[in-house]
Amino acid sequence: MQPPAFYSTNGSAPLVDLRQALLQGQAPDRGLYLPQQFPRLTTAEITGKPYPEIAFELLRRFTAGIVNDATLHALCADAYNLDVPIEHVYDRVHVMRLDRGPTASFKDFAARMMARLIGQFLRETGKTLTILTATSGDTGSAVASAFHGVAGVRVLVLFPIVEVSDRQRKQMTTLRDNIRAIAVDGKFDDCQALVKRAFADPALSRLPLSSANSINIGRLLPQAVYYFHAAARLGEPLVIAVPSGNFGNMMGAVIAREMGLRIKRLVIPVNGNDEFPRFLVTGRYEKIEPSHNCLSNAMNVGHPSNLARLVAMYGGQMDETGRINRAPDMSRMRRDLFSSTVSDDQTRATIQQAWAEHKLLLEPHGAVGWRGFLDYCAAESLGDSPAVVLETAHPAKFPEEIERVLGFSPDVPASLSALDKLPEDFDRMPVDYGQFQKYLLSRYA
Numbered sequence: 553m554q555p556p557a558f559y560s561t562n563g564s565a566p567l568v569d570l571r572q573a574l575l576q577g578q579a580p581d582r583g584l585y586l587p588q589q590f591p592r593l594t595t596a597e598i599t600g601k602p603y604p605e606i607a608f609e610l611l612r613r614f615t616a617g618i619v620n621d622a623t624l625h626a627l628c629a630d631a632y633n634l635d636v637p638i639e640h641v642y643d644r645v646h647v648m649r650l651d652r653g654p655t656a657s658f659k660d661f662a663a664r665m666m667a668r669l670i671g672q673f674l675r676e677t678g679k680t681l682t683i684l685t686a687t688s689g690d691t692g693s694a695v696a697s698a699f700h701g702v703a704g705v706r707v708l709v710l711f712p713i714v715e716v717s718d719r720q721r722k723q724m725t726t727l728r729d730n731i732r733a734i735a736v737d738g739k740f741d742d743c744q745a746l747v748k749r750a751f752a753d754p755a756l757s758r759l760p761l762s763s764a765n766s767i768n769i770g771r772l773l774p775q776a777v778y779y780f781h782a783a784a785r786l787g788e789p790l791v792i793a794v795p796s797g798n799f800g801n802m803m804g805a806v807i808a809r810e811m812g813l814r815i816k817r818l819v820i821p822v823n824g825n826d827e828f829p830r831f832l833v834t835g836r837y838e839k840i841e842p843s844h845n846c847l848s849n850a851m852n853v854g855h856p857s858n859l860a861r862l863v864a865m866y867g868g869q870m871d872e873t874g875r876i877n878r879a880p881d882m883s884r885m886r887r888d889l890f891s892s893t894v895s896d897d898q899t900r901a902t903i904q905q906a907w908a909e910h911k912l913l914l915e916p917h918g919a920v921g922w923r924g925f926l927d928y929c930a931a932e933s934l935g936d937s938p939a940v941v942l943e944t945a946h947p948a949k950f951p952e953e954i955e956r957v958l959g960f961s962p963d964v965p966a967s968l969s970a971l972d973k974l975p976e977d978f979d980r981m982p983v984d985y986g987q988f989q990k991y992l993l994s995r996y997a
């Protein structure tokens with residue numbers, strides 16, 4: 553089995569193998585990596601298998617010759633010692649809950665596998681790495697938890713002090729050991745700008761810095777696994793709905809489809825940041841700057857970086873700024889994808905309605921997904937196709953909103969309630985690059 557090489561969507565970087573793609577994150581020409589070919593996987597090969605085995609079968613098609621099978625098998629068992637419940641709602645319609653990881657969002661699935669693979673590569677080379685990441689909440693906590701205790705890796709997370717919830721903050725500030733967090737007196741955009749500037753700073757070039765955001769192909773491959781898991785249980789061709797922000801999660805479904813999964817329609821609802829559904833209609837792409845602050849806050853993205861990958865899959869080319877240099881096949885895209893916009897009012901109404909009609913408990917992101925799925929059913933009949941809608945976070949991450957709409961607080965899973973008692977430790981910093989640079993040099997040089 554020959555694993556695929558990876559090319560850059562900007563088209564002027566050399567091909568790399570999975571190890572290089574993972575350690576680099578972004579390609580040197582500022583494009584994003586995609587596999588040159590997609591290995592095949594059929595649901596017949598995974599039917600009846602537990603989740604870690606499905607992950608192993610899928611991922612080994614990309615890691616052959618790079619990670620030996622016995623090692624990968626152990627990494628999958630260790631990363632995916634969690635439930636992936638598929639809840640029946642009505643007829644052949646289901647919700648898949650991707651919230652049983654340690655930080656209670658779907659981002660655990662990718663972060664846990666990527667951390668283990670990077671840890672494995674570092675063990676082989678004896679190198680060390682410092683991972684810098686800016687977060688509005690869920691990415692930082694998933695990355696911090698996933699890399700906690702991984703030898704050779706140090707993680708520094710920057711978060712906006714006023715924009716993250718207490719639970720999100722505690723998920724980053726109570727781990728200690730190789731994990732450090734800085735509360736920035738600013739917005740998410742300020743944290744992001746500090747991190748970007750550090751990556752481009754020649755004075756820091758001797759530090760082995762890397763990023764762990766969703767531009768890394770290592771985040772996307774593990775996200776193809778749960779779509780196969782759903783199809784193995786529910787049947788094909790499947791309608792899949794994915795509430796989307798930076799379009800990393802939906803790209804997992806696109807990768808699964810390229811590997812052979814039969815998807816009847818991929819439904820990708822967004823919140824008020826609706827640049828994608830408008831693009832799908834008009835063929836003209838306009839970013840939203842600055843992004844709108846919506847209830848489903850992990851989806852407040854005005855220019856999804858993974859669009860460059862989606863456009864490439866449809867024969868087009870989009871650069872990192874959002875400029876389309878070659879138009880993708882829009883009619884094929886419209887046949888495969890369905891997208892709609894869900895406002896905050898609709899999000900709240902959907903939380904209410906799903907509970908009243910089906911005793912289906914949704915948080916804001918999952919509600920955007922559910923509402924988008926209902927939009928799809930209204931526009932085109934679902935028929936008797938099986939369908940799965942993703943719930944991307946645990947409702948207990950958003951207790952205030954659920955309480956306001958439904959009048960009760962969701963049960964808190966042990967992973968989150970344990971946090972309340974742990975002591976926090978973090979640094980604080982103004983939005984000041986000079987100070988950030990000094991901090992990095994004194995701690996990590």
Ligand SMILES: *Cc1c(COP(=O)(O)O)cnc(C)c1O
Pocket residue numbers: 657658659690691766795796797798799800801802850851917944945
């Ligand atoms: C990150 C996130 C999303 C959006 O996922 P993308 O891959 O950025 O589209 C949706 N829901 C939750 C809870 C998230 O944390």
